[in-house]
């Protein structure tokens with residue numbers, strides 16, 4: 040049985056596995072929504088409640104222009120602002136940051152929905168109440184999603200500091216078909232792979248960093264035995280190649296080159312020297328993009344080379360996928 044960390048044991052036990060930490064709270068009072076006409080070109084404007092402070096908040100949920108640029112990088116804060124302004128989802132060069140020059144040139148705070156969802160209960164119950172959940176450095180809960188390599192893929196809310204094993208075994212019902220775990224990506228697809236012996240790592244930012252990866256947005260990917268890591272990394276690299284918005288030459292060059300090198304490895308070409316190219320390309324392009332996407336292929340590729348060199352060697356030696364043997 041997985042064990043909870045000692046500090047979590049002393050706290051009120053959240054309902055598991057679908058921890059509804061805030062489920063016992065009174066429902067917020069939602070004022071009547073204002074009937075507003077959509078502005079020309081706008082898809083929706085929702086007026087909702089901020090709950091607890093009695094004011095309404097208008098949320099602009101997108102612009103007609105957004106329909107042509109819904110992609111991964113549109114989640115980057117300045118790209119999201121561009122989309123709301125009806126432009127392409129292209130991240131802006133920073134500085135200036137949105138807090139000084141944001142939406143339509145005005146100072147703007149950009150936060151994700153998960154962060155904002157935590158605000159009403161904190162206002163209702165106070166910071167001390169909120170800090171009872173999670174760890175000293177990572178307060179509260181986080182939403183984690185599990186891929187379909189487990190028996191119960193889905194989305195689970197857990198206090199920070201809960202062991203990864205709990206998420207996989209208790210929430211996800213363990214690996215499908217009883218497969219052993221070959222690799223863990225705690226924040227797929229941009230996180231470093233972890234070996235299976237890191238399964239008891241607490242799900243909080245510091246612990247994941249110390250383990251050699253990152254918690255990111257909590258999209259946890261489990262990779263079962265029998266999966267070739269070269270194939271996995273190639274898929275990740277192709278994803279970033281497609282999702283790069285292409286406005287920074289370094290990012291275009293890097294993502295395309297990494298993918299073509301990985302394809303060569305997959306086909307058994309390039310010998311040992313090709314493996315040395317990855318680190319050089321990533322180091323050369325470090326910090327040369329307007330956003331962090333340029334850095335995202337680095338952790339999965341570099342950790343894969345380190346932890347799963349057998350898969351790379353097998354491809355280079357035979358030009359085949361070891362998992363297919």
Ligand code: SF4
Nearest residue numbers: 285286287290328330
């Ligand atoms: S780093 Fe890549 S994704 Fe980010 S703005 Fe530049 S080209 Fe676009």
